[in-house]
Amino acid sequence: MTDSLIHPKRLLYAGFTAILATGIGFAVRGGILDNWGAEFGFSATQLGVISGAGLTGFCFGIFVGGLVVDSIGYGKLIVASFLLHMLSAVVTFTATAGMDTAIAYQWLFWGTFIFALANGSLEAVANPLVATLFPENRTHYLNILHASWPLGLVLGGAVGWFLDDRMNVSWKWQLAIFLIPTIVYGIMFMGQRFPKSEAAEKGLKLGDMFKDVGLLGGAVIALMLFLFFQATFPAIPTYVLAIAALALIFVIGKITSFALGSIMLFVLFGTHILVGAVELGTDGWIQNITGSILSSEEGKFLFVITSLTMFVLRFCAAWIEEHLKLSPVGLLLLCSVLAFVGLNLSSGIESFKGAVLALLIYGVGKTFFWPTMLAVVGDRFPRTGAIAISIMGGLGMMSGGLIGLPGLGYAKDRFASEALQEEAPAIYQEMKAVDSNSWLFFEPVAAIDGKKLAEARSQEIPSEVQQTLIDSSLKGDRKTLRVDSLIPATMAVIFLGLLIYFRRLGGYRRVDLDN
Structure with a gap:
């Protein structure tokens, strides 16, 4: 940077x-x-809905942050994020054993949501900041920035393995570990001077920055927000939410003089919704699924291995592009194929060694999805400043919370229940939960009771009924992974189309506002 006060x-x-x-x-x-x-x-x-709140709240933080970051400055958003992280811990830890299930659900949901709100505000700072600091090599440095995500997964997985499986420490003490890096990042950002985005530096107004998003991008945002409020506040009439969604599209149209928006950016937004669903949704459930198939300890260990692989590889994005002669879009296509193969292999694992191979293939596949998608938007749509990158991250997180995590949770419930009904209808009637669960427009399902399943798994020698319960749950887990693999398969088709499109244009190139 030319400003010597910026580090x-x-x-x-x-x-x-x-x-x-x-x-x-x-x-x-x-x-x-x-x-x-x-x-x-x-x-x-x-559990999927609670865990999903850890992603949907992110969307609101990054949407709002992306809109205001160039005007109010990065520092104020960082302070807000720090305070929200602290508040999230207080709210989450209010849930205690013996508390009414419905009340505990609310404390955990909103504590997790506030945590995500803090995360979104932070990424509204970090993504455009790094894209601005290193404009000539965004793919490389955004991958380095986001290498911290899998490192966090490694450390969090190790915490779970040691404190939970080895020492049986309370979940509250385990979760409190995230407060340590929270304090550290607050200190590191303290007193720093920040640059402005390329678009803000050139004096572009909000309407100019939003034109590439336009009505098409606005429709994607409105749809995801509609689904969020429908799932989170079911008492609100659908027509009210529909009117609010249309009003949002109108506001975006008004800001942009009713510009249609870029079709490519619209496609990238939709594709990143798939990225959020498969990457974040799978990451949120994979410990639970592999732990059920093998053991809880092995599930956490596998999670650490794949996350560590992801951490190391994200430092190699520039090398891979250079030596394999891959454009960012070509890299995304390769990753989609690997993720599809890895998830299918994971659905059939029988041993720890087989699981390591399957999850390593999946782990390599998912490594470059998120930061490379952000780099493509930064390269191709610099006029949007922090806005398009922030919207991209928000849509991905919202998708993980609305589609990935609860969707996989619903799939587990549905497929396990169907397997138990087919195998032993009488046992299903005895072991099913009192209330049914639904997700989006899919039919409600009466899941296997969580406490009864946990009790069956805790037995050294399960009874015949308990073993039938466990076997049905495993069948549901395996089928869930197979269905999950269809998402990267769809992404591969989209990236192949984009690759063909860029080749017809003479190759992938970074757009420069000066030209």
Whole structure:
């Protein structure tokens, strides 16, 4: 940077540490889902919704942050994020054993939502900041920034393995670990001077920055917000939410003089919704699923291995692009294929060694999705400043919370229940939960009771009925992974289309506002 008072590397690693805190919190939550299920009697769908709040809240933080960051400055958003992280811990820890299930659900949901709100505000700072600091090599440095996410997953998974499986420490102490990097990032950002985005530096107004988003991008945002409020506040009439969604599209149209928006950006937004669903949704459940198929300890260990692989590889994005002669879009296509293969292999694992191979293939596949998608938007749509990158991140997180986590939880419930009904209808009637769970427009399902399943798994020698219950749950887990693999398969088709499109244009190139 030309401004000697700006320290790019310190800002890069301050952002790195901030995202590290979010990764640790996410991983620990994924590892204590079974604790919450056993302690409060939640179904997999309920756990998925609570865990999903750790992503949907992110969307609001990054949407609002992306809109205001160039005008109010990065520092104020960082202070707000720090305070929200602290508040999230207080709210979450209010849930205690013996509390009414419905009340505990609310404390855990909103504590997790506030945590995500803090995370979103932070990424509204970190993503455009790094894209601005390193404009010539965004893919490389955004991958370094987001290498902290898998490192957080490694540390959070290790915390769960040691404190939970080895020492049986309370889930509250496990989750509190994320407060350590939270304090560190606050110190690292303290007193720093920040640059402005390329668009803000050139004096572009909000309407100019929003034109590439336009009505098409606005429709995607409105749809995801509609689904969020419908799922979170079911008492609000659907027509009210529909009117609000249309009003939002109109406001965006008014701001942009009713510009249609870029079709490519519209496609990228939709594709990143798939990225959020498969990457974040799978990450949130994979410890639970592999732990059920093998053992809880092995599930956490596998999670650490794949996350560590992801951490190391994110430092190699520039090398891979250079030596394999891959454009960012080509890299995304390769990753989609690997993720599809890895998830299918994971659905059939029988041994720890087989699981390591399957999850390593999946782990390599998911490594470059998120930061490379952000880099593509930064390269191709610099006129949007921080807005398009922030919307992209928000849509991905919202998707993980609305589609990935609860969707996989619903799939687990549905497929396990169907397997038990087919195998032993009488046992299903005895073991099913009292209330049914639904998700989006899919039919309600009466899941296997979480407490009864946890009790069956805790037995050294399960009874015949308990073993039937366990076997049905495993069948549901395996089928869930197979269905999950269809998401990266769809992404591969989209990236192949984009690759063909860019080749017809003469190759992938970064857009420069000066030209």
